[in-house]
Amino acid sequence: MNAADQRAEDKARLEDITHVLHGPHGTGAVQRVLYAVYLLAMLAFTYGFTVARALFITSDPGWLHDRLLGPGAAVVSVLLAVALTALVHGVGRRRGPVVPPLPWVDHVVAGPLDRATTLREWWLVSATLLVAGATVVAGVLGGGLWASGTTGPTSLVVALAAGPALGVVVAGAWLAGQVGAGESGADPVPTTGRRRGWGPRALSPSAALRRLGLTALRAQSIRSTRLGGAVLAGDLRAARLEAATPVRRGRELRLRSHGRLLTVVARDLLGLRRQPGLLLSGALLAAPGAAGVAWSLSDTEVPVALAVVAVAALYLGVGVWAEGLRLLGDTLGTPRLSGLGLETEAGAHTVLPASLFVLVSLPFAVAVRALVPGSAVGFASLLLWVVGVGALVLAAQWVAAFRGRPPFLAFLPEVGPMVMTLWFARSLVLSAVVGGLLTARAAHLGMLGPSGATLLATVALCWWWGRSTLRSAANEHRV
Amino acid sequence: MPGDAEVADVTAEPLPGCRVVADRVSKVLDVTTLLPAISLVAEPASCVVVRGPNGSGKTTLLRLVAGLLAPTTGTVTIDDDPADERRRSTRENVAALIGPPAAYRDLTLADHLTLVDATWGRDSHTCVERVALALDTFGLGAMGERFPHELSSGQGQLFRLALTWFRPARLLILDEPEQRLDTDRRAAVGDLVRARCDTGTTVLMACHDPSLTASVADEVVDVGGPG
Numbered sequence: 001m002n003a004a005d006q007r008a009e010d011k012a013r014l015e016d017i018t019h020v021l022h023g024p025h026g027t028g029a030v031q032r033v034l035y036a037v038y039l040l041a042m043l044a045f046t047y048g049f050t051v052a053r054a055l056f057i058t059s060d061p062g063w064l065h066d067r068l069l070g071p072g073a074a075v076v077s078v079l080l081a082v083a084l085t086a087l088v089h090g091v092g093r094r095r096g097p098v099v100p101p102l103p104w105v106d107h108v109v110a111g112p113l114d115r116a117t118t119l120r121e122w123w124l125v126s127a128t129l130l131v132a133g134a135t136v137v138a139g140v141l142g143g144g145l146w147a148s149g150t151t152g153p154t155s156l157v158v159a160l161a162a163g164p165a166l167g168v169v170v171a172g173a174w175l176a177g178q179v180g181a182g183e184s185g186a187d188p189v190p191t192t193g194r195r196r197g198w199g200p201r202a203l204s205p206s207a208a209l210r211r212l213g214l215t216a217l218r219a220q221s222i223r224s225t226r227l228g229g230a231v232l233a234g235d236l237r238a239a240r241l242e243a244a245t246p247v248r249r250g251r252e253l254r255l256r257s258h259g260r261l262l263t264v265v266a267r268d269l270l271g272l273r274r275q276p277g278l279l280l281s282g283a284l285l286a287a288p289g290a291a292g293v294a295w296s297l298s299d300t301e302v303p304v305a306l307a308v309v310a311v312a313a314l315y316l317g318v319g320v321w322a323e324g325l326r327l328l329g330d331t332l333g334t335p336r337l338s339g340l341g342l343e344t345e346a347g348a349h350t351v352l353p354a355s356l357f358v359l360v361s362l363p364f365a366v367a368v369r370a371l372v373p374g375s376a377v378g379f380a381s382l383l384l385w386v387v388g389v390g391a392l393v394l395a396a397q398w399v400a401a402f403r404g405r406p407p408f409l410a411f412l413p414e415v416g417p418m419v420m421t422l423w424f425a426r427s428l429v430l431s432a433v434v435g436g437l438l439t440a441r442a443a444h445l446g447m448l449g450p451s452g453a454t455l456l457a458t459v460a461l462c463w464w465w466g467r468s469t470l471r472s473a474a475n476e477h478r479v
Numbered sequence: 480m481p482g483d484a485e486v487a488d489v490t491a492e493p494l495p496g497c498r499v500v501a502d503r504v505s506k507v508l509d510v511t512t513l514l515p516a517i518s519l520v521a522e523p524a525s526c527v528v529v530r531g532p533n534g535s536g537k538t539t540l541l542r543l544v545a546g547l548l549a550p551t552t553g554t555v556t557i558d559d560d561p562a563d564e565r566r567r568s569t570r571e572n573v574a575a576l577i578g579p580p581a582a583y584r585d586l587t588l589a590d591h592l593t594l595v596d597a598t599w600g601r602d603s604h605t606c607v608e609r610v611a612l613a614l615d616t617f618g619l620g621a622m623g624e625r626f627p628h629e630l631s632s633g634q635g636q637l638f639r640l641a642l643t644w645f646r647p648a649r650l651l652i653l654d655e656p657e658q659r660l661d662t663d664r665r666a667a668v669g670d671l672v673r674a675r676c677d678t679g680t681t682v683l684m685a686c687h688d689p690s691l692t693a694s695v696a697d698e699v700v701d702v703g704g705p706g
Contacts, residue, residue: 237581247585251624255590257606263597271585327583335545335575336564337646339599475565478549 010114017108033125037132044136052144059303061150068151081166083284085173092177094243097126098212099224105217116206119217123175123205130174131167138163172205179208182216234406234420237330250274260340264348268324272352278320283360286317290361291368293389296436297382297443298372307443308436314361315393315431321356322397324349329401333477342474343467346402350394357390381447388452389435391459396431398466403427404473434458496523496681497557497572497650499544504553506539514539516552519700523649526672526682528696535703537685538577538654544683545575545652557650574648576639576656582627588614588638589623595646616671617641618664632659640668644675651675653684657691669694 018026056064067073100109100122109118142159145151223242230238255270257263272279292310296302328342328349338345365386369379403423410420422429438458442451499521506514514536521527529537542548543555546564555562563569582591592610597603614620617637622630630638636659643651656672657665665688672695676682686692692699 241584244584246628247626248629251587251626255586255593257593257597257601257603259603260598260600263594263603267583267586267590267594270590271583274585323585327581331581333547334581335547335573335577335643335652336570337574337580337595337642339571339595339646341567345598478547478563478565 010117013113014117027121029121029125033128036129040133040136044140048140049143052140053147055305056144056148056150059305060301061148063301063303064150085170088170089173089177092174093181094245095224096178096220097171097174098122098178098209099220102218102221105221109217110214115212116209119209119212123209127171130171131164134167135163175205175208179211182213183211234410234423247274261348264345265351268349268352271323278323282317282320285313285320286357286360287364289313289317290386291364293386293439294365294368294382296439297385298369298375298377300443304440307439308432311389311435312428312432314389315396315428318353318357318393319397321353325397325401332474342470346398346470354394361386361390385442385447388455388459389439392435392462393431395459395462395466396427399469400427402470402473404469404476493678494647494649496679498522499557499650499681499683501544501555502553504543504550504555506543506548507551517702521681521683523681524676524679525697526676526695527698527700528692529685529700529702531702537702540702541577541652541654541683541685545573545577572649573652574643574646575652576643577652577654580639580642584628587624587626588619591642592645595642599647613641613645633661636660648680650681655685655687657686657688665691
């Protein structure tokens with residue numbers, strides 16, 4: 001039997017299988033994807049475009065125009081695209097685009113049919129959604145820039161060309177990540193008869209699908225189910241354990257006893273040494289975040305939105321470094337092994353992210369201030385403000401780490417997803433919105449006086465909230 | 480596993496045991512009775528084994544004694560203080576293995592024990608020796624550099640036992656410590672329980688293994704009918 005006949009027979013057998021499992025109309029996956037794309041486009045046009053346009057108008061179109069058409073914007077865009085592609089490649093190693101249900105993997109993919117044929121539908125669904133989503137987001141941003149008068153119609157054309165192109169690249173990286181994870185340490189798949197990773201075939205989705213192994217597909221399918229369940233149940237510990245890559249490096253490093261508190265700090269440091277990616281990604285978020293805060297303070301023409309985004313980046317960066325704090329939150333409700341009180345231990349787990357914040361963020365803040373000519377902001381007051389914002393995002397980490405159980409409303413079908421999303425995002429939203437708005441206000445009104453007092457009061461309030469969440473989370477299991 | 484004397488000297492603090500009294504304690508959630516009213520007394524340096532069929536409330540009883548749950552009726556006291564893990568005295572006195580303790584995914588087995596050792600304020604200069612001996616005691620001496628996710632299910636159970644054993648405690652609560660262990664390991668755990676009792680610690684454990692129960696129990700309490 002030649003290859004064409006084999007493909008035709010595989011396709012016919014797959015149609016038979018689909019008919020048995022789902023009836024004459026098939027899985028309906030394509031129809032569902034098309035409907036999702038339709039909904040996405042409608043929502044983007046109705047709300048996204050309006051919001052984007054309003055955001056650009058309120059963010060000083062002239063200021064944006066100058067920056068978006070400068071060479072710096074192109075460099076930043078390319079860097080962001082590369083970073084996004086690398087990030088999605090990494091995500092693919094834990095949760096790729098091809099994740100069929102476990103029974104399909106065990107009973108169909110494991111059979112003699114061509115693997116690319118049995119997996120194609122899942123790949124097409126994920127890739128289509130990704131490309132369509134990228135196109136819609138790019139169209140909304142490009143259209144918003146045009147409609148707000150920030151740029152001309154070219155921005156829409158460029159966005160509609162770049163969006164899907166980026167979507168295709170990112171989808172390919174996603175699949176490559178999944179293939180790479182499955183082949184780590186494994187022998188090359190003998191189907192191609194050529195050296196892996198080279199030549200045009202390396203870019204073929206079908207060739208990539210044939211390289212996906214059964215064990216890896218099963219693992220990703222099980223993980224995906226568990227991860228979805230953990231997110232829906234608000235079980236962050238389970239979600240993190242499913243999403244995180246198992247640690248295997250640095251086993252020759254040893255934790256040494258340095259006394260009750262310093263050993264906890266050393267534990268967190270050891271965790272980052274064994275996961276240097278966390279150290280780096282935290283720095284890649286915190287450094288531009290601090291730079292953004294400093295820029296907002298140094299230049300009164302910077303849009304408010306930039307300050308909000310900068311504080312959000314700071315929060316996320318510090319959050320990456322605060323793994324120990326979250327792990328402590330995971331242990332609440334289990335018999336204690338540690339001899340430290342909960343608040344004392346939480347305080348010890350805060351030392352490392354706070355220290356890294358000072359080491360990474362403050363130099364970038366000073367550098368940005370030095371690069372803004374004619375700024376009336378003094379270095380000392382700027383540093384004090386950035387430290388204040390750092391205290392705010394650290395307090396928000398406590399709220400996030402000890403958030404306890406989601407509210408009852410999160411499990412109601414009508415409002416559950418929205419409530420759960422808000423519950424997950426509340427500490428990020430709080431710190432970004434409040435910290436960003438206060439920073440923008442301080443840039444215009446000065447950092448001392450009412451602005452500084454408001455920041456101090458907000459920091460104190462957030463720390464009080466963090467301590468309260470710790471106490472309530474520690475007690476809520478005792479029913 | 481090395482001899483009992485080493486276990487008693489190093490991995491267990493020579494602390495006097497507690498007197499545990501559960502007086503007609505029960506637990507009801509909504510309309511579901513998790514544990515019918517039951518009483519027991521565990522004296523220092525003794526081992527009380529709780530038996531009963533699945534779903535009879537053994538784990539609930541252990542959680543009540545550990546202070547992790549509030550009783551619906553009755554009281555649980557540890558040396559006349561209410562069992563409540565929010566109280567410092569309960570946390571200081573009670574080491575419990577009830578379900579898997581939360582392990583750090585970025586720490587090796589030896590690191591875990593080092594962290595526990597340090598947070599209890601033990602001498603940092605001799606920490607390495609204590610950790611090595613504790614791992615040896617539970618048959619994990621060659622696995623100190625492994626991460627928890629790299630253990631088999633039986634090794635994982637031994638690691639959880641080692642963690643629970645390692646912290647100082649006057650009352651040791653174990654929920655089916657024989658789980659996932661082969662016959663030899665079960666017998667070794669029995670020896671460790673007896674050795675721990677001999678140092679003065681009070682031990683309260685749920686167990687489904689008749690041989691292990693016979694080898695460690697000073698008293699057997701049946702929950703929900705004969706086990």
